Every structure is written in C-alpha cells, then in structure tokens.
Amino acid sequence: xxxxxxxxxxxxxxxxxxxxxxxxxxxxxxxxxxxxxxxxxxxxxxxxxxxxxxxxxxxxxxxxxxxxxxxxxxxxxxxxxxxxxxxxxxxxxxxxxxxxxxxxxxxxxxx
Amino acid sequence: xxxxxxxxxxxxxxxxxxxxxxxxxxxxxxxxxxxxxxxxxxxxxxxxxxxxxxxxxxxxxxxxxxxxxxxxxxxxxxxxxxxxxxxxxxxxxxxxxxxxxxxxxxxxxxxxxxx
Numbered sequence: 001x002x003x004x005x006x007x008x009x010x011x012x013x014x015x016x017x018x019x020x021x022x023x024x025x026x027x028x029x030x031x032x033x034x035x036x037x038x039x040x041x042x043x044x045x046x047x048x049x050x051x052x053x054x055x056x057x058x059x060x061x062x063x064x065x066x067x068x069x070x071x072x073x074x075x076x077x078x079x080x081x082x083x084x085x086x087x088x089x090x091x092x093x094x095x096x097x098x099x100x101x102x103x104x105x106x107x108x109x110x111x
Numbered sequence: 112x113x114x115x116x117x118x119x120x121x122x123x124x125x126x127x128x129x130x131x132x133x134x135x136x137x138x139x140x141x142x143x144x145x146x147x148x149x150x151x152x153x154x155x156x157x158x159x160x161x162x163x164x165x166x167x168x169x170x171x172x173x174x175x176x177x178x179x180x181x182x183x184x185x186x187x188x189x190x191x192x193x194x195x196x197x198x199x200x201x202x203x204x205x206x207x208x209x210x211x212x213x214x215x216x217x218x219x220x221x222x223x224x225x226x
Binding site for chain 2: 004043044045046049086098099100101102103104
C-alpha cells in the first residue's frame with residue numbers, strides 16, 4: 001500500500017530564511033508526486049509536480065528515489081508563502097488519477 | 112461560475128436525516144472525485160468517477176452513496192451518518208482519469224456536522 005508522510009505539522013521560519021518541507025513516501029510502483037497548497041480562505045490547489053521539474057513561486061522539489069523523498073524547498077521564504085502544504089502521491093492507472101495525501105505541514109513565515 | 116463548485120458550503124444534520132452534497136465542474140473534465148478531510152487524519156480519497164463510471168470505492172461505508180449522472184455533476188448522498196462522519200468533504204475533477212501528472216482541481220468543500 002502507498003503511504004505519504006510529512007513529519008512536521010508546523011514549520012515556522014522568518015522572512016528571508018530558507019525553507020524545507022519534508023515529504024517521504026512508500027510505494028511499490030513508479031511514483032508520481034505532487035505538492036498541493038492551501039492558502040488561507042482559498043481552496044486546495046496544485047503547487048508543482050515532479051515530472052514537470054518546474055519552479056513555482058520560487059519553490060522546487062526533487063524526487064529522490066533512493067531516499068523515497070520529495071522535499072519542497074525555497075531559498076528565501078516570503079510572508080505570502082504562509083499556507084498549508086500537502087505532499088501527494090499518485091497511484092495512477094487507467095481507472096483514475098488517485099491521490100494519497102500526507103497529513104500536511106503548516107508553514108508560517110514571520111516578518 | 113467557473114471551476115469546481117460545491118453546495119451547500121455548510122450542513123448540519125442529525126443521524127437519522129438524509130441529505131445530499133452536490134458538486135459541479137465547469138472545466139470539461141472527465142474524472143471526478145470525493146475526498147474526506149477530518150481534523151485528525153490526512154485527506155482521504157473516497158470515490159473516483161471516470162467518464163461517469165465509478166472506478167474506485169476506497170472502502171467507504173454504505174451510508175455514503177455517490178452518484179454521477181454526467182461528467183459535470185457529482186453527488187454524495189448521506190443517510191444514517193455517525194458523529195465521526197463530521198468532516199470537510201471535498202470534490203475534485205481532472206482532465207484525464209489516466210495519464211501522467213494530471214492536476215486535480217478542488218472545490219471549496221462542504222463542512223458537514225453530524226449531531
């Protein structure tokens with residue numbers, strides 16, 4: 001069975017500090033991983049996906065199959081980055097793109 | 112209205128009531144999903160519909176009954192719920208039920224309280 005673990009429920013940093021939100025997964029197949037974000041009073045939305053190898057809002061995430069990790073990083077945090085972040089794994093098959101979510105990490109960026 | 116909409120946004124019901132949650136997507140997507148978000152558990156997938164056909168039932172109790180009359184609408188019928196079913200219920204849709212890395216678009220959720 002697949003599992004996604006986000007060990008930190010809360011991460012608090014000062015503006016301008018580096019940020020790393022941890023995500024570890026277990027899955028027997030070839031993983032597809034995502035980071036979703038939920039800003040205050042907004043709906044859950046995609047931040048980035050590993051297959052795109054993109055940087056969104058200064059965030060990047062690298063899939064490390066050896067360590068089964070997909071940590072989210074940003075070199076300089078901004079106050080507007082404060083939000084709830086969810087790591088998700090897709091056990092994609094022809095029946096549907098089924099996401100397994102981690103428990104989420106609340107990021108607070110202090111001024 | 113654009114995106115994924117859900118009604119009602121808040122619902123309080125007794126354990127003997129029957130109610131329904133509605134989800135509508137205006138994105139032309141083919142797949143729709145119900146998730147449950149409880150206070151102490153990660154977001155959990157409940158049901159998946161692919162071209163109106165249910166393709167996943169993630170061991171959900173029968174007191175939750177989904178219905179997908181077409182690719183744009185998804186319902187969750189509720190009956191004889193328990194207080195532990197109180198949660199935020201999220202609907203989502205995606206462009207293609209299969210494929211690689213397709214984004215899911217989420218609705219705002221229905222906050223359900225069972226008394």
